[in-house]
Amino acid sequence: MEKKLYLEAIIRQKEKRLKEKYTENSLQDFLKKITSVPKPPSFYDAMAKEGLSIIGEIKKASPSKGLIREAFNPMALADSYKDVVDALSVLTEEDYFQGHDAYLRDVSQRVTIPTLCKDFIVDDLQIYQAKCLGASCVLLIVAILEDKQLKDFIQLSKNLGLDVLVEVHNQDEIKRAVDARANIIGVNNRDLTRFTVDVQTTCRLRSYIPDHCLVISESGIRGAEEIERLRGCPIHGILVGESFMRCKDIGAKAKELRDAYET
Numbered sequence: 228m229e230k231k232l233y234l235e236a237i238i239r240q241k242e243k244r245l246k247e248k249y250t251e252n253s254l255q256d257f258l259k260k261i262t263s264v265p266k267p268p269s270f271y272d273a274m275a276k277e278g279l280s281i282i283g284e285i286k287k288a289s290p291s292k293g294l295i296r297e298a299f300n301p302m303a304l305a306d307s308y309k310d311v312v313d314a315l316s317v318l319t320e321e322d323y324f325q326g327h328d329a330y331l332r333d334v335s336q337r338v339t340i341p342t343l344c345k346d347f348i349v350d351d352l353q354i355y356q357a358k359c360l361g362a363s364c365v366l367l368i369v370a371i372l373e374d375k376q377l378k379d380f381i382q383l384s385k386n387l388g389l390d391v392l393v394e395v396h397n398q399d400e401i402k403r404a405v406d407a408r409a410n411i412i413g414v415n416n417r418d419l420t421r422f423t424v425d426v427q428t429t430c431r432l433r434s435y436i437p438d439h440c441l442v443i444s445e446s447g448i449r450g451a452e453e454i455e456r457l458r459g460c461p462i463h464g465i466l467v468g469e470s471f472m473r474c475k476d477i478g479a480k481a482k483e484l485r486d487a488y489e490t
C-alpha cells in the first residue's frame with residue numbers, strides 16, 4: 228500500500244470498529260462508570276516537573292515496523308517502566324499496533340504514574356472510554372480532526388478531568404492546536420505520509436509553540452545521539468516507543484536518555 232494511504236486506512240478501520248463497538252447505550256454506560264473511577268495522577272504535572280520527562284510507550288507493533296516485540300506482556304513492561312519513566316503511553320489501537328483497551332485498564336491500575344490513551348480518537352465516546360479505563364491523558368492528532376472536533380474534544384477531555392496531548396506535524400497544525408486551547412503539544416518527528424523520522428522536526432517547529440504550552444518530542448528517539456540533537460531546543464519531555472520495546476533493560480535505556488540530556 229502506498230505509505231500516505233496508511234493513515235487514511237487506519238482511520239477507516241477505526242471508524243468501522245467504533246460502529247461495531249459502541250451502541251446507543253454506550254454513553255449512558257460510560258457516564259455510570261465514570262462516577263466510580265478513581266482520580267488519576269496528573270499527566271500535566273508529570274511533564275511540567277524539573278528536568279526531562281520521559282513517556283515510555285507500551286507498543287507491540289506498528290504500521291511502519293510490523294511486529295516490534297514478540298514476547299509482549301504489558302504488565303511486566305509496566306513493572307519495568309514504573310520507577311524509571313514519568314508516564315506511560317499505552318497503545319489501544321488493535322489492527323495496526325496490536326493494542327487493546329484492557330492493556331490501558333490493567334496498566335493504569337498497576338502503576339501510580341499517569342497513563343496516556345494512545346489511539347486515533349475520532350469520536351467523543353473514545354474519550355469517555357479512556358476516562359473509564361483509568362487514563363490520565365488522551366492523545367488528539369490534529370491531522371485527523373476538523374477544528375471544531377479538536378476544540379470540542381479538548382473541552383470534553385478537560386471536563387472529564389483528562390489532560391490532552393495534542394499532536395502536531397507542522398506550523399499550521401501548531402496554530403490550530405493553540406487556537407483550540409491545547410496546553411501540552413507533542414511534535415511528532417514521524418512524517419505520517421512517508422513514515423520517515425527526524426528529531427530535527429521538533430527543533431524546527433519549537434519556536435512556533437508559545438511558552439504557555441508544554442512541549443513533548445515524539446517518535447524516532449533511539450538513544451544519546453537523538454537526545455543530543457534535541458538539547459538544542461527547550462522541551463519538557465520525550466515519548467519513546469520502539470527503542471524501549473526493543474531493548475533488554477528498560478532502566479538502563481531510560482538512564483542513557485536522561486544522562487544524555489543532563490550532561
Ligand SMILES: O=C(O)c1ccccc1NCC(=O)[C@H](O)[C@H](O)COP(=O)(O)O
Pocket residue numbers: 284286289290291292415417419422424445446447448466467468469470
Ligand atoms: O509508529 C508508527 O509506525 C506510526 C504510524 C502511523 C501513525 C502513528 C505511528 N506511531 C505512533 C506514534 O506516534 C509512536 O508510537 C510514538 O511516538 C513512539 O514512536 P517510536 O519511539 O518511534 O516508536
